[in-house]
Amino acid sequence: MGVRLRSSRQTLDILEALLARPSHWHHGYAISRQTSVPSGTLYPILMRLDKLGWLETKWEESVPQGRPPRHLYRLTGNGREWAREELRSAQQREFWKPAASQA
Amino acid sequence: MSSPHQAMLFRLAHFSLQLALRFWPAESRDWGNALAAELHEIEKPFEALRWTIGGLMLFSRASASHLLAWLKLPAGSRLSRDPLLPGTNPPILPKRSRLFTAALLAATVAVLLLPQSRIAISTVRATWRGFQLWDADRRTLDKLAARGEREKDARTLAFAALTHPDSAQSVRLAEKAVSLDPSFTWIYANRFYGLEDAPKPVEWLSQLHTFDPDNAFVYLAAADAIVQPRHMAILMHRTPAPGEFESAIAADPQWLAQMESAFRAPRYDNYLRKRWELICYEWDRDPAISPVLIGSSLWLRRIPNLQNVKTFTKIKIHRAQEALASGHPDEAESILQQVDGFAGRLSQRGEAYFERMTALDVSYQANEELRNLYSATGRTREASDASVRLQELESHRTHGYLPYLAETKTVRLEASLFQSSAILLFICGVLMALSFLLLEIRPFSRRRAAWQLFLCKTADFAPATFLILSCAFFASFLPIAHLFARYRSASISVDTFREIRGTLWGLVEVPSSVENILDPPLFWLLLTIALATLAAFLLFRLFTRPRTAPRATL
Numbered sequence: 001m002g003v004r005l006r007s008s009r010q011t012l013d014i015l016e017a018l019l020a021r022p023s024h025w026h027h028g029y030a031i032s033r034q035t036s037v038p039s040g041t042l043y044p045i046l047m048r049l050d051k052l053g054w055l056e057t058k059w060e061e062s063v064p065q066g067r068p069p070r071h072l073y074r075l076t077g078n079g080r081e082w083a084r085e086e087l088r089s090a091q092q093r094e095f096w097k098p099a100a101s102q103a
Numbered sequence: 104m105s106s107p108h109q110a111m112l113f114r115l116a117h118f119s120l121q122l123a124l125r126f127w128p129a130e131s132r133d134w135g136n137a138l139a140a141e142l143h144e145i146e147k148p149f150e151a152l153r154w155t156i157g158g159l160m161l162f163s164r165a166s167a168s169h170l171l172a173w174l175k176l177p178a179g180s181r182l183s184r185d186p187l188l189p190g191t192n193p194p195i196l197p198k199r200s201r202l203f204t205a206a207l208l209a210a211t212v213a214v215l216l217l218p219q220s221r222i223a224i225s226t227v228r229a230t231w232r233g234f235q236l237w238d239a240d241r242r243t244l245d246k247l248a249a250r251g252e253r254e255k256d257a258r259t260l261a262f263a264a265l266t267h268p269d270s271a272q273s274v275r276l277a278e279k280a281v282s283l284d285p286s287f288t289w290i291y292a293n294r295f296y297g298l299e300d301a302p303k304p305v306e307w308l309s310q311l312h313t314f315d316p317d318n319a320f321v322y323l324a325a326a327d328a329i330v331q332p333r334h335m336a337i338l339m340h341r342t343p344a345p346g347e348f349e350s351a352i353a354a355d356p357q358w359l360a361q362m363e364s365a366f367r368a369p370r371y372d373n374y375l376r377k378r379w380e381l382i383c384y385e386w387d388r389d390p391a392i393s394p395v396l397i398g399s400s401l402w403l404r405r406i407p408n409l410q411n412v413k414t415f416t417k418i419k420i421h422r423a424q425e426a427l428a429s430g431h432p433d434e435a436e437s438i439l440q441q442v443d444g445f446a447g448r449l450s451q452r453g454e455a456y457f458e459r460m461t462a463l464d465v466s467y468q469a470n471e472e473l474r475n476l477y478s479a480t481g482r483t484r485e486a487s488d489a490s491v492r493l494q495e496l497e498s499h500r501t502h503g504y505l506p507y508l509a510e511t512k513t514v515r516l517e518a519s520l521f522q523s524s525a526i527l528l529f530i531c532g533v534l535m536a537l538s539f540l541l542l543e544i545r546p547f548s549r550r551r552a553a554w555q556l557f558l559c560k561t562a563d564f565a566p567a568t569f570l571i572l573s574c575a576f577f578a579s580f581l582p583i584a585h586l587f588a589r590y591r592s593a594s595i596s597v598d599t600f601r602e603i604r605g606t607l608w609g610l611v612e613v614p615s616s617v618e619n620i621l622d623p624p625l626f627w628l629l630l631t632i633a634l635a636t637l638a639a640f641l642l643f644r645l646f647t648r649p650r651t652a653p654r655a656t657l
Contacts, residue, residue: 029141029154039157043138044164047131070144071137 005048007086010037012096014045015083018055018075025058025072035099046073054079112148116155123162128169130182135162174202178562179542195555197542197562204539207566214573218391222587223580226394227525230610234398236268243393247385248276257284262381264290266400281310288314289374292324292405318372319448322365323407329358330411349414362415366441371448373406373458375600386591394587398607409461412449416442416465420472432480439476443469454600460500467496514586514602518609521579526617528572535565583610 005011013035018026032042049055056076060069075083090096120139127135138158145151172182177197214220228237236244244267251259257280264276280287291307308328311321330352337343352358382400386392419442426435443466450462470492477486538561583606590603 027141027144028137029144032154039138039141039154040160041157043134043157043161047134067143068136068140070140071133 005045005052007090009096010035010041011045012087012090013037013099014042015075015087016098018073019080019083019087022075022080025074027070027072031073049075049079052079054082109148113151116142116148116151119155120158123159126166127162128165128182130169131165135165174205175200177201178204178539179559195559197559199563199566204562204566207570211566211570211573214570214577217577219580219584220573220577222391222394222584223521223525223576225391226580226583226610227522229393229395229398230522231614232395233611233614234395234402234607236395236399240393240395240399241268243396245272248272251276252279255283257281257287258381258384261287261290262385262400265378265381266396285314289377292321292374315372317368317370319365319368319445320371320373320407322361322368323411326358326361326365326411327408329355329361330408349417352411352414353418358411359415359418362411366415366419366445368445368448371445371452373453373455375454379600383591386587390588390591401603401607406453406455406458409457412461412465416468420468423472423476427476427479432476435476436473439469439473443473463496463500467493467500470496514606515609515612517579517582517586518606519613521576521583522610522613524572524576524579526613528569528576531565531569531572534561535569538562538565 063069248263260280267273423435423438446466474489
């Protein structure tokens with residue numbers, strides 16, 4: 001069965017956060033704080049992006065003693081193109097506004 | 104917030120996520136680990152708790168999708184399957200998915216949970232145990248008794264007293280019922296006939312005499328109360344010589360007086376109708392009441408000790424013969440007519456087979472003596488009437504119960520169908536459970552073993568068969584349920600009682616036959632025959648199978 005991604009406001013917020021520094025690796029908690037999307041919503045969206053091939057993931061390599069390695073995320077090349085298109089389309093439909101304009 | 108509280112919240116958050124990770128489905132466990140790793144970066148306790156709650160939600164979603172994916176596969180298969188080695192066959196698995204099986208089982212459960220099905224199941228349970236009370240039935244009786252005491256309902260208390268297997272409890276309930284409503288005094292005799300278990304036999308007998316002085320049953324009970332202790336005392340030490348016991352009681356004036364009163368009493372009532380009214384009262388209040396209670400309540404009733412009747416008949420006939428020999432034919436005739444009258448009353452209201460057969464025997468003996476008396480005194484017309492009566496009695500003795508068999512033939516056929524469907528349902532359920540259990544717990548091998556094929560076929564077809572059989576089970580119970588409803592509303596009579604007894608026997612007939620088949624010697628004989636047949640079949644296959652050419656090897 002194919003994986004579908006509904007472009008909800010939370011998805012668009014997450015895409016915006018990932019696109020803010022596209023080549024940078026992001027942590028889950030940092031994305032959650034930035035977008036105010038709770039963990040129960042954030043991770044299913046990340047899992048779908050990953051299944052669609054639009055998200056790159058890796059485990060942290062150098063880990064300080066006493067804590068487990070963290071999972072890191074960034075959009076792939078195709079993912080970035082798709083994300084920009086989605087954000088633009090949502091803005092045109094006035095479905096979603098960038099965080100900067102909301103502030 | 105104080106730091107111990109904060110530390111506790113952090114510990115709770117970590118513990119909850121670690122616990123969830125232990126059960127996290129393998130295919131998404133990495134994401135669970137990713138979420139749990141972030142917890143170390145959170146500094147505020149409530150933030151950590153919120154993060155954990157989100158993690159637990161993710162865990163429940165992952166588990167649900169894992170379960171759904173698992174259900175979509177057939178039994179015995181796993182979500183993460185090892186890749187097949189080249190040249191190996193894929194494992195044999197059932198064709199139907201677990202989801203399909205679960206849907207069929209849910210439909211079956213829905214059928215079996217229908218009110219009529221539940222009564223059908225409890226009927227099967229009752230008959231397979233030969234109407235013996237289970238702990239659950241005892242609890243039901245205790246609840247009924249408690250309700251009866253709470254509501255001061257003498258009928259419910261009397262029903263519980265008549266059916267309760269615990270003698271002490273039964274006595275307590277019986278006394279309570281009688282104290283609430285003295286018209287239930289008869290339950291003393293009906294539950295404790297002979298009163299051998301009764302704590303106050305003298306007091307109870309006195310109450311019974313006052314309650315129903317015209318009933319022969321009360322006097323027979325009193326006579327039995329005299330006989331039973333003596334009989335038991337002899338049997339405890341030795342086997343009595345033939346006729347010894349009869350001679351002993353024939354010399355007992357108390358016993359003779361009670362038997363004389365029984366034979367003279369204008370009525371004979373073994374209280375079966377009253378008992379049936381009580382059963383119907385409870386059955387009407389709760390139609391789903393366990394048939395064990397109905398059956399055992401009906402079986403537990405007492406009938407008189409008919410040996411007393413036979414012994415006293417001999418005494419009376421002997422007295423009549425003596426009176427005739429000493430030139431008192433009127434006295435002899437009066438004695439014999441009294442015996443015949445008693446037999447008539449016993450036959451009229453004695454619903455049990457033994458009561459009726461004894462009544463016929465007693466009546467036959469009395470009429471035989473009457474015929475001899477009339478012949479000896481030259482009363483040819485009366486002698487001829489007695490002969491006709493003897494022929495009728497003989498005919499009743501020989502054919503009296505044949506119509507009963509014919510009437511209950513249909514009922515017994517319906518009962519057999521019902522029990523057969525129950526047995527098939529049970530076998531199918533066991534086979535299905537075993538096949539799924541073996542498929543799920545056994546790591547499937549690559550070999551295409553015949554038994555594995557059998558398990559897969561069973562797993563494929565048993566759930567649908569189980570559903571069909573449960574519908575058949577439900578349908579086959581409908582005629583029995585209809586009969587039960589009819590019995591509940593019927594007033595008991597000799598014919599109804601025979602029919603009820605026929606139905607109950609019909610219900611027990613098939614389980615009894617199965618029990619007989621499973622009787623050890625017969626079971627081993629059948630098993631030996633089955634194994635011998637299987638061995639013969641295998642030998643036959645071995646010699647008749649066409650030989651295949653050896654495979655070419657590289």
